[in-house]
Amino acid sequence: MTVILDAAPDGFASAQPVDPHLLGALLADLAGIDGRHVIVADAAGEHRLWLRDPTPGRPLAAIVPLDRDFITRIASLLRFHRRLLGREAGPLPRGWPLTAYRLARLNLILRALDLRDGGATYRQIAVELGREDATHLSASDWKMSASRSFVVRLVRDGIAMLKGDYRKLLRIR
Numbered sequence: 116m117t118v119i120l121d122a123a124p125d126g127f128a129s130a131q132p133v134d135p136h137l138l139g140a141l142l143a144d145l146a147g148i149d150g151r152h153v154i155v156a157d158a159a160g161e162h163r164l165w166l167r168d169p170t171p172g173r174p175l176a177a178i179v180p181l182d183r184d185f186i187t188r189i190a191s192l193l194r195f196h197r198r199l200l201g202r203e204a205g206p207l208p209r210g211w212p213l214t215a216y217r218l219a220r221l222n223l224i225l226r227a228l229d230l231r232d233g234g235a236t237y238r239q240i241a242v243e244l245g246r247e248d249a250t251h252l253s254a255s256d257w258k259m260s261a262s263r264s265f266v267v268r269l270v271r272d273g274i275a276m277l278k279g280d281y282r283k284l285l286r287i288r
Contacts, residue, residue, distance in 0.1 A: 116184060116191040117152075121167040123176040130174035131199075135164060138198060155198070160207035162195050184282065213284070220269075221284075227266060228273040241266045 123130035135141060140156040151169035155162040166175070179188050187208075194204040213221070223244060230240045238257060241249035246262040257263055272280075 116187045117163040117165050118188075118191050118195045119165045119167065119178040119180075120175040121178050122170075123174040127174065127176065130176055132172045133164075133166070133175050133199065134171070135166075138162070157198065157204050159204055160194070160211070162191075162198060162204065164195070224269050224273040224276065227269040228277070231270050231273075237263055237266045237270070240270070244269075 120133060135144070135153045135155055138155045141153060142156050142161060143152065143154040145152045146169065150165055150167040153164045153166065155164065167178075168175070177192050179185065179192060190208045194207075198204040226244060227240050230243055235243070238249050241262045244266065246265070249257065249260070249262045252260055252262075
């Protein structure tokens with residue numbers, strides 16, 4: 116989850132500037148009209164920063180939106196704060212790293228969506244994803260098959276992710 120940093124409000128004399136170069140190797144550093152986006156390498160898990168006011172030397176404060184991802188944002192901020200203090204950021208929160216099963220399922224979802232966008236039928240998608248039984252089933256058996264249900268769920272979940280459900284991948288589980 117990205118840590119959002121912006122100019123500290125007046126009255127916060129102890130607020131410090133943040134120079135991403137001093138935090139470690141930068142995996143990405145992109146400036147845009149909305150500020151600067153930086154990814155800092157860390158053996159335990161990278162830190163993603165959005166410096167809305169990229170003016171060098173300006174004291175910064177963290178912005179934590181009060182949304183559904185609040186707990187995840189706080190966990191990211193705490194890891195980043197430890198890094199700022201020169202300590203080990205610590206491991207990513209439990210549930211953040213995707214398991215091998217979830218990665219494999221996401222791969223299947225993406226493949227199913229690509230095939231569906233290319234005009235493939237559910238049966239064609241099933242065959243492409245290794246469900247060979249789909250080629251031998253009659254129309255009525257196909258309608259009731261586990262392979263069809265599997266592909267329908269993959270496509271349904273993929274469409275939901277396209278509509279914004281992908282954010283669930285970032286939430287602490």
